[in-house]
Amino acid sequence: MAISKRVVLHFPPRLVEQPIIYKLVKDYNLVLNILKASVTPKEEGLMVLDLSGAREDYDRGIQYLQETGVKIQSLGQDIIRIEAKCTHCGACVVICPTGALALDPQTRRVNFYEDKCTACELCVLPCPPRAMEVHF
Amino acid sequence: MAKTIAEINEKIRKGQAVVVTAEEVIDLVEKKGVTRTAQEVDVVTTGTFSPMCSSSAYFNLGHSKPRIKVGGGRAYLNDVPAYTGLAAMDIYLGAAAIPDDDPRNRVHPGPFNYGGGHVIEELVAGKDVRLVVSTYGTDCYPRKKLETWINLKDLNEAVLFNIRNAYQNYNVGVNLSNRTIYTYMGVLKPNLGNANYCSAGQLSPLLNDPYYKTIGMGTRIFLGGGIGYVAWHGTQHNPDVLRSDNGVPRRGAGTLAVIGDLKQMQPRWLVGVSMVGYGCTITVGLGVPIPILTEEILRYTAVRDEEIFAPIVDYAEAYPQRSPDILREVSYGELKSGRILLQGKEVPTASLSSYPKAVEIANLLKEWIMKGDFLLTEAVAPLPGVEAGITFKPLKERPIEE
Numbered sequence: 001m002a003i004s005k006r007v008v009l010h011f012p013p014r015l016v017e018q019p020i021i022y023k024l025v026k027d028y029n030l031v032l033n034i035l036k037a038s039v040t041p042k043e044e045g046l047m048v049l050d051l052s053g054a055r056e057d058y059d060r061g062i063q064y065l066q067e068t069g070v071k072i073q074s075l076g077q078d079i080i081r082i083e084a085k086c087t088h089c090g091a092c093v094v095i096c097p098t099g100a101l102a103l104d105p106q107t108r109r110v111n112f113y114e115d116k117c118t119a120c121e122l123c124v125l126p127c128p129p130r131a132m133e134v135h136f
Numbered sequence: 137m138a139k140t141i142a143e144i145n146e147k148i149r150k151g152q153a154v155v156v157t158a159e160e161v162i163d164l165v166e167k168k169g170v171t172r173t174a175q176e177v178d179v180v181t182t183g184t185f186s187p188m189c190s191s192s193a194y195f196n197l198g199h200s201k202p203r204i205k206v207g208g209g210r211a212y213l214n215d216v217p218a219y220t221g222l223a224a225m226d227i228y229l230g231a232a233a234i235p236d237d238d239p240r241n242r243v244h245p246g247p248f249n250y251g252g253g254h255v256i257e258e259l260v261a262g263k264d265v266r267l268v269v270s271t272y273g274t275d276c277y278p279r280k281k282l283e284t285w286i287n288l289k290d291l292n293e294a295v296l297f298n299i300r301n302a303y304q305n306y307n308v309g310v311n312l313s314n315r316t317i318y319t320y321m322g323v324l325k326p327n328l329g330n331a332n333y334c335s336a337g338q339l340s341p342l343l344n345d346p347y348y349k350t351i352g353m354g355t356r357i358f359l360g361g362g363i364g365y366v367a368w369h370g371t372q373h374n375p376d377v378l379r380s381d382n383g384v385p386r387r388g389a390g391t392l393a394v395i396g397d398l399k400q401m402q403p404r405w406l407v408g409v410s411m412v413g414y415g416c417t418i419t420v421g422l423g424v425p426i427p428i429l430t431e432e433i434l435r436y437t438a439v440r441d442e443e444i445f446a447p448i449v450d451y452a453e454a455y456p457q458r459s460p461d462i463l464r465e466v467s468y469g470e471l472k473s474g475r476i477l478l479q480g481k482e483v484p485t486a487s488l489s490s491y492p493k494a495v496e497i498a499n500l501l502k503e504w505i506m507k508g509d510f511l512l513t514e515a516v517a518p519l520p521g522v523e524a525g526i527t528f529k530p531l532k533e534r535p536i537e538e
Contacts, residue, residue, distance in 0.1 A: 087185065087407060087419060087490045091322045094330035094486040103474065108491040125247055126323040128187060128409035128419065128488070 004052035006035070007062075008078055008119070008136060010071040011045035020068060021047070028061035029053055035118045046136055048075065048119045078135050079119050081112045085131035092123045092132070144178045144427050145511045153178045155505045157498035158339045158426075158437055165438040174434040179505055179512065182344050182437075183358070183423040183497030184336040186489035187409055189320065190300035190371060191231040191418045193256050193398055196292040197267070199225055204279035209271020213255045213286075224277060229255060231408075231418040244413060245318040251416025254408030256296070259288045260360070261403035294398040296360055296406070300370035302422050304342030304390040305446055308333045308466060308485075310478065313452035318413020322488055324451055328478055331448065331485045336494035337441045337468035341424035342390045344437045346383040347522065348375070350426050352515025357394060358423035358501045361405035363510070364396025366424075369519045374528040383436060386445045386465060390519065394422065405497070419490075423497040425505060427512050442469035448478065458530065 011020070016039055024030045036048035051058065065072060088109045092101045100116035101123060103109070123132045147153040154177050156164060161180050164173045197206065203224070211218045211227050215235040219228040233252035240246050259265055269282040288294050309321030309332045317324050322332045337343065345351045355366040370391025377387040405421030428434045447462040454461045463478060470476050471485045504510035520526055 085407075088492045089185075089419075089490040090487040091332070092486075094325070094332070094484045095323060105474070108472070125245070125410075125412040128322075128411060128417075129407050130249070130410060 001055045002052065003055045003058045004050065005058070006048065006050050006075040006118070008073040008075055009047045009049060009065065010073070010136070011039070011047070012069055012071075013042050013044060015069055016041055016043070016045045018068070020065070020070065023064065024051075024061050028064065029057045030061050036120065073136075075114070075117065075119055079114070079117050079121070080133045080135060082131045082133060085129045086110065087129050087131075089128065092127055095123050095126045097122065139178070139427070139429050141427050141429070141512050141514050147178055148505055148508055148511055151506070151508050153505060155179045155181060155502045157495070157502055158182045158344045159495060159498065161434070161437050162338065162440050165434070170431050170435050170438070173438075174428055174431040177428050177434065179502075180344065180426045180428060180434070180437040181423060181498040181501040181505070182336075182339055182341040182426065183421070183494040183501065184302055184340050184489060185405070185419060185421045185493035185497060186334055186336070187320075187411070187417045188298060188301045188420045188422075189232050189415075189417040191253070191256075191296070191298040191420055192229060193259075193294060193296050194226060194228045195294050197225045197227065197286065198290065198292055200279060200282055202279050203277045204269060204282050205271055205274055205277035206269050206282075209269055212268045213265050214250070214258070215266075215268075216250070216252050216255050220271075231256065232415055234416050241413060247412060248410045248414065248416050251408065251410070253416050253418030256398070256418060257403050257406050257408040259294065260398060260401050260406050262288060288399060295395060296364065296398045296401065297367070297393075297395045298420065299393045300372060300391045301394050301420055302341050302370070302392045302424075303335070303388055304340070304346070305385050305444070306334050306388050307449040307455070308446050308471065309451045309455070310448055310463065310483065311452045312450040317452050318411070319451045319455075320411055320414050320417075321451060322486065323412060328481050328483045331466075331471070331476055331478065331483045332488060333446060333468070333471050333485065334488040335446065335468065336489050336491060337444055337472070338439055339491070339494045339498055341422065342392070343384055343439060343444055345424075345426055345433070346379070346385065346436055346439075348390060348519040349433055349436070350429065350515070351392070351424055352518045354513055354516035355424060356510070356513040357425070358421065358497055358504075359394055359396040359401065360398070360421055361402030362396055362400035364394050364422075365513075366392050366515075366519075367395040368393040372528060373520060374526060375520060375522045375524065376526060380443065380445060382439060382443055384439055384444050387447055392519075421493065421497050423501040425501055425510070425512055440469070441472055442467050444468045446471070
């Protein structure tokens with residue numbers, strides 16, 4: 001059974017210089033799409049990945065990551081809309097490249113579809129009441 | 137059928153007034169026609185929830201012991217500078233004020249995280265705010281420095297005073313250049329990447345009373361979640377612009393100066409906001425009740441988004457250079473469809489004004505009136521109309537020769 005998930009990987013400084021992603025492809029046969037990466041040598045590395053493959057390969061790959069010391073987070077928890085702050089103006093809907101922030105044509109409220117969010121963070125500053133928060 | 141405001145107020149007191157929002161009245165008129173609707177409906181409520189930069193508040197802080205003359209000194213609220221050119225303990229804070237050490241646009245686009253609008257929101261939320269004053273001493277006001285927490289409830293007066301709110305129509309901002317621009321109309325992506333507008337359209341107060349037949353000085357309104365009043369016409373009030381046959385201006389036109397006691401307002405209707413690369417401001421909730429005194433007044437309130445047109449302006453070149461060029465006019469109906477056609481391109485649209493919140497405001501005001509909590513007022517004086525001969529003057533620069 002195939003599986004596809006978006007995950008956030010945190011690399012501790014000691015792992016930043018190791019070819020971990022390469023092994024995910026080579027040893028675990030996973031298909032990956034890097035949505036975001038920020039690697040600063042000697043500091044923490046961060047990567048947002050679209051990870052897919054056979055269920056068994058996926059689980060073994062995740063286990064490998066955990067064993068190396070990479071911290072894994074699922075994406076939904078990382079970009080958060082502070083509901084009390086959102087005024088539902090709609091300024092973000094033309095900024096969001098994936099349609100994760102979209103206007104409901106009936107209510108004219110802005111919906112946030114977390115599953116479509118790629119954590120690009122483009123929405124954070126253009127939001128006038130700053131309702132979008134990043135929790136990497 | 138002409139009614140008077142006194143008659144409508146009598147019905148409000150008895151809990152018998154028929155009140156509908158400017159959205160609901162559209163369907164009513166469609167179903168029942170103008171004459172019947174005008175007979176049945178007493179009040180139409182409007183609403184808008186939008187960034188409005190010319191908003192501000194003034195405070196009387198109470199006298200310290202020993203006394204200090206804040207007037208003429210420097211005063212900061214949470215590091216945001218307030219104006220002190222008034223008597224000893226009165227200070228004035230504008231929504232667009234930002235801390236002296238804010239990086240501004242030194243690294244463009246600056247985030248403008250915190251400003252006067254945010255201070256006003258925090259005060260209204262009941263939070264303590266840091267007041268720091270430095271000034272000169274006098275015989276009667278010897279103290280030179282003051283640092284203290286203040287809280288809205290302890291101030292003698294805290295008054296929201298917005299010198300330009302509720303713009304009757306506004307530009308739609310686009311970007312014809314090949315780089316992203318950061319404006320008060322939001323982030324505008326290059327090559328017509330998006331079109332941003334800012335009006336509640338069919339719910340907006342002055343678009344429902346295009347000739348100011350009922351809204352005037354002294355009109356009681358919903359302001360920031362509390363009660364406020366129209367104090368004057370707003371700055372840049374410019375009624376004599378191009379109008380449609382239905383009377384609705386096709387350009388930015390009338391504006392309102394409004395005032396109200398900050399202590400009875402609510403933070404959810406006064407929200408400090410940041411426009412990246414531009415500055416700080418405040419999103420203000422404002423709603424005006426329109427008494428249906430005549431069929432003509434009712435007809436104005438039944439205006440629909442499809443019948444209200446706004447000019448599309450390039451904010452990369454035309455706006456900053458004050459060129460009068462507009463790309464075309466577009467109706468709010470089109471804008472709210474999510475896409476408009478412009479120079480052969482489908483351009484996605486976004487609003488800076490929150491329509492769902494405008495609906496909420498119009499409904500809240502409707503509830504207040506139906507419960508008998510909110511009576512209508514007769515305008516003390518009308519707003520200047522089309523006939524007032526107002527022209528919107530640009531700044532004429534005259535070189536100063538030393």
